[in-house]
Amino acid sequence: MRLTLLILLTLGVAAALGLGATWSTVERGLPVGGLVIGPWRADPGVGGLGANPYQRAALARRGEAPLAYGDGLAFVAATDQEGRPLSLACDYTLTGDMPAARLWTLAAFLPDGRRMANPLGRFAATSAEAVRMADRPASVILSREARAGDWLPLSGEGPFVLRLNLYETAVGTPLARSKPTLFTIARGACR
Amino acid sequence: MIRLAYALALALALAGLVHVASLLAVPRFAERGPYERLATLNADGSFAALPDEGEGADALPFRDPAFVEAACRYDVSERPATVTAALPPSYGAVAFHTLEGLPFYALTDRAATDGRVEVTVLNAAQAEKAEAEELEEDAAAPRPRIRIVSPTDRGFVLLRLFAPAPSARPGLVATALSARCGPAAP
Numbered sequence: 498m499r500l501t502l503l504i505l506l507t508l509g510v511a512a513a514l515g516l517g518a519t520w521s522t523v524e525r526g527l528p529v530g531g532l533v534i535g536p537w538r539a540d541p542g543v544g545g546l547g548a549n550p551y552q553r554a555a556l557a558r559r560g561e562a563p564l565a566y567g568d569g570l571a572f573v574a575a576t577d578q579e580g581r582p583l584s585l586a587c588d589y590t591l592t593g594d595m596p597a598a599r600l601w602t603l604a605a606f607l608p609d610g611r612r613m614a615n616p617l618g619r620f621a622a623t624s625a626e627a628v629r630m631a632d633r634p635a636s637v638i639l640s641r642e643a644r645a646g647d648w649l650p651l652s653g654e655g656p657f658v659l660r661l662n663l664y665e666t667a668v669g670t671p672l673a674r675s676k677p678t679l680f681t682i683a684r685g686a687c688r
Numbered sequence: 689m690i691r692l693a694y695a696l697a698l699a700l701a702l703a704g705l706v707h708v709a710s711l712l713a714v715p716r717f718a719e720r721g722p723y724e725r726l727a728t729l730n731a732d733g734s735f736a737a738l739p740d741e742g743e744g745a746d747a748l749p750f751r752d753p754a755f756v757e758a759a760c761r762y763d764v765s766e767r768p769a770t771v772t773a774a775l776p777p778s779y780g781a782v783a784f785h786t787l788e789g790l791p792f793y794a795l796t797d798r799a800a801t802d803g804r805v806e807v808t809v810l811n812a813a814q815a816e817k818a819e820a821e822e823l824e825e826d827a828a829a830p831r832p833r834i835r836i837v838s839p840t841d842r843g844f845v846l847l848r849l850f851a852p853a854p855s856a857r858p859g860l861v862a863t864a865l866s867a868r869c870g871p872a873a874p
Contacts, residue, residue: 510699546839553790560721600850610749623850660750
């Protein structure tokens with residue numbers, strides 16, 4: 498009787514730990530690995546057939562078609578510079594110098610990858626229309642209310658994530674010379 | 689007590705096995721991969737534009753909203769497929785993805801001759817045959833032909849054109865839809 502219980506316990510613990518580890522890594526990714534720059538994370542490995550099983554499983558779960566090596570690299574941020582989760586109730590100012598790339602685009606998504614309601618139809622800020630001041634780095638303002646400058650509208654409630662795509666860049670490939678700098682995400686007022 | 693320790697050690701080892709096995713099985717059992725998500729678009733054997741409004745705008749999660757995108761699902765189990773697309777100099781790319789969604793080849797507008805690219809997708813058997821034929825043929829092809837071998841018989845092509853401003857979108861959608869994706873001429 499005790500032996501049966503012990504066997505059942507062993508199998509139960511094994512199943513719970515094994516499936517729990519799978520669920521957690523697929524949902525959140527491995528805690529280490531990838532390219533981390535401040536709050537931004539990128540996974541250059543998904544840009545080719547050499548993706549590891551963790552990356553493959555996470556992609557299958559998200560249903561995303563990733564950018565290929567040599568085409569572009571996607572960075573994701575779910576927190577601000579101080580590690581607080583991004584919230585649609587707050588204003589954010591993004592400033593910084595971008596690494597060498599042919600172009601960059603910045604867009605806000607709901608955590609599952611859907612777009613948020615956007616009556617103006619302005620879903621992305623890009624290097625093509627960024628407002629550049631002399632001697633000052635590029636800057637984008639995220640807010641639910643209209644702002645002067647390069648404004649990317651937010652809408653709704655709850656958490657969101659930011660995607661920064663660099664196109665035709667050496668970042669994330671073996672050709673990258675140094676660790677680049679990206680936008681810093683500073684939180685402003687929250688309502 | 690010793691028995692319990694044994695049981696725990698065994699449980700840990702088994703948990704590792706369960707983790708590896710279930711992780712490898714995830715892509716196989718995922719029913720909403722990018723290939724499946726494109727099913728509603730009528731993109732089999734021709735390019736269909738991904739809508740920018742409504743439910744369809746979220747067909748592919750985290751799709752870059754600054755781009756106009758068109759998708760085509762191919763099947764090279766019987767015949768090779770040829771993709772011909774115009775890539776405007778403002779930035780355009782064609783990316784080839786496996787059934788699972790991993791990219792295996794991509795071209796940007798810098799690789800385009802006369803602003804166009806032509807790529808033939810084959811499976812391994814067709815590639816061997818094509819190479820054998822090419823040795824017999826005179827090497828006087830009208831334009832450099834690009835042949836790539838698809839790791840899976842089915843897969844999809846994404847044509848992504850950068851829109852520098854919203855006013856450029858309608859023109860880019862027309863460009864994207866003029867791209868061809870279908871069985872290669874025999």
